[in-house]
Amino acid sequence: MNFAPGIVFHPDYTVPLPPGHRFPIGKFGRIRELLLADGAVQAHALRQPEPVSDAELGLAHDADYVRTIVTLALDKKAERRLGLPLSAALVRRGRAAVGGTVLTARLALEEGLACNIAGGSHHAFPGHGAGFCIFNDVAVAIAILRREGAFKRALVIDCDVHQGDGTAAFFKNDPDIFTFSVHCDANYPPAKEVSDLDIGVPMGTGDAVYLSVIKSHVAPLLDKVRPDIVFYNGGVDPHVDDKLGKLALSDRGLHARDDHVIDCCLRRGVPLACVVGGGYADDLDILARRHGTLHRAATAAFAARHGTPMTERKEMI
Numbered sequence: 001m002n003f004a005p006g007i008v009f010h011p012d013y014t015v016p017l018p019p020g021h022r023f024p025i026g027k028f029g030r031i032r033e034l035l036l037a038d039g040a041v042q043a044h045a046l047r048q049p050e051p052v053s054d055a056e057l058g059l060a061h062d063a064d065y066v067r068t069i070v071t072l073a074l075d076k077k078a079e080r081r082l083g084l085p086l087s088a089a090l091v092r093r094g095r096a097a098v099g100g101t102v103l104t105a106r107l108a109l110e111e112g113l114a115c116n117i118a119g120g121s122h123h124a125f126p127g128h129g130a131g132f133c134i135f136n137d138v139a140v141a142i143a144i145l146r147r148e149g150a151f152k153r154a155l156v157i158d159c160d161v162h163q164g165d166g167t168a169a170f171f172k173n174d175p176d177i178f179t180f181s182v183h184c185d186a187n188y189p190p191a192k193e194v195s196d197l198d199i200g201v202p203m204g205t206g207d208a209v210y211l212s213v214i215k216s217h218v219a220p221l222l223d224k225v226r227p228d229i230v231f232y233n234g235g236v237d238p239h240v241d242d243k244l245g246k247l248a249l250s251d252r253g254l255h256a257r258d259d260h261v262i263d264c265c266l267r268r269g270v271p272l273a274c275v276v277g278g279g280y281a282d283d284l285d286i287l288a289r290r291h292g293t294l295h296r297a298a299t300a301a302f303a304a305r306h307g308t309p310m311t312e313r314k315e316m317i
């Protein structure tokens with residue numbers, strides 16, 4: 001019996017960017033290192049995904065857009081909107097991250113809960129990238145798995161501080177995918193899309209108000225939508241110290257948020273696929289530790305669910 005949820009990682013999650021680039025791409029490798037160093041995740045729980053193919057990307061994205069990206073033919077204006085200097089390494093990274101969310105969803109369907117150490121590229125639209133997001137991993141994963149008949153209905157719970165505008169656009173006319181975004185109203189993107197449910201909280205919102213929003217919506221939505229799977233974007237950019245966030249959550253607030261979402265899904269037996277989402281800080285150790293909250297919460301909840309105290313896990317494995 002496996003008492004740890006699958007934690008999905010690929011070495012290509014971190015590829016080089018020009019020095020000083022504001023996207024903290026080094027955080028992904030660091031999340032893995034710190035989780036292992038802390039003993040929060042055992043090496044045997046790590047799973048490596050297969051990068052996705054052009055055809056798989058094309059199940060969700062426009063074929064022209066996929067071709068433009070993989071041939072590195074993006075024009076300067078589109079590259080500015082993306083916010084990343086497109087390169088072969090970034091395309092490789094994009095394929096690995098999407099493959100990671102596909103594997104995370106498969107593991108969630110099989111075992112109940114799994115977490116990617118990347119993913120949550122929710123600003124990518126069917127035909128364009130934006131806001132550091134090349135491919136929309138959740139949208140592609142949904143397209144691949146639905147085509148296989150792995151599930152019918154999904155709920156996307158997007159708690160990154162920025163609205164999940166790309167994801168909303170992918171599924172705006174899809175009755176089987178419910179998109180729920182909790183974000184800072186006064187933050188990027190300037191023009192919001194329409195999710196199935198949007199809650200924009202004001203700048204400076206702290207733990208109490210934010211958690212009351214989460215607690216009053218997650219369980220009722222699960223009961224109303226009755227999804228076959230939940231995709232949870234646990235972005236840590238609502239944290240008070242985040243460079244781009246504009247909200248004021250504490251470490252404890254983020255942890256309580258993750259715990260609540262995980263608990264609501266596990267209690268109902270709804271498979272939960274977690275992706276890391278956004279988080280911005282100069283100190284990668286602080287940032288990676290903040291992101292690791294999600295994986296720690298998932299690992300603890302999974303162990304508790306299977307009746308195995310964390311302290312006994314090493315011996316049993």
Ligand SMILES: [Zn+2]
Binds near residue numbers: 160161237278279
């Ligand atoms: Zn964000």
